[in-house]
Amino acid sequence: MSSLVEGFSVTHRRYVPHAHVHYGGNLVDGAYSLGLFGDVATELCIHTDGDEGLFAGYDQVEFVAPVLAGDVIEATATLTRIGTRSRGLSFEARVVCRSTPDRGPSAAQVLAEPLVVTRARGTVVVPPQGS
Numbered sequence: 001m002s003s004l005v006e007g008f009s010v011t012h013r014r015y016v017p018h019a020h021v022h023y024g025g026n027l028v029d030g031a032y033s034l035g036l037f038g039d040v041a042t043e044l045c046i047h048t049d050g051d052e053g054l055f056a057g058y059d060q061v062e063f064v065a066p067v068l069a070g071d072v073i074e075a076t077a078t079l080t081r082i083g084t085r086s087r088g089l090s091f092e093a094r095v096v097c098r099s100t101p102d103r104g105p106s107a108a109q110v111l112a113e114p115l116v117v118t119r120a121r122g123t124v125v126v127p128p129q130g131s
Contacts, residue, residue, distance in 0.1 A: 003047040009078040010044045018069040026069040033093040033118035036075035049126040058122040070099030093118040
């Protein structure tokens with residue numbers, strides 16, 4: 001596959017709905033970012049190997065800042081290692097827009113700089129080439 005090169009990346013953006021609030025203060029649980037990482041890993045595997053792949057596990061996860069309802073969040077997966085059947089990936093989730101309820105119930109702003117909220121490293125497994 002032409003995308004099977006270290007450094008290849010895929011990014012998704014998504015609005016975080018209020019239905020995903022899990023804690024007080026409109027806080028969304030950390031698993032939300034991990035779900036996004038699974039989605040971008042799937043697309044990355046389709047590009048690199050023509051298969052959705054299977055997520056084998058995380059080597060590291062860091063929750064750096066909160067994800068809130070009303071955020072627009074982007075998640076990126078980057079190919080960092082190419083094995084025979086495994087792929088090492090790094091992940092980063094960033095908030096690019098955030099609600100500003102002090103200005104009104106539907107007010108929001110684009111952040112001047114994206115806010116990193118979650119980082120991780122993981123491994124996916126893909127079928128052998130030619131399968």
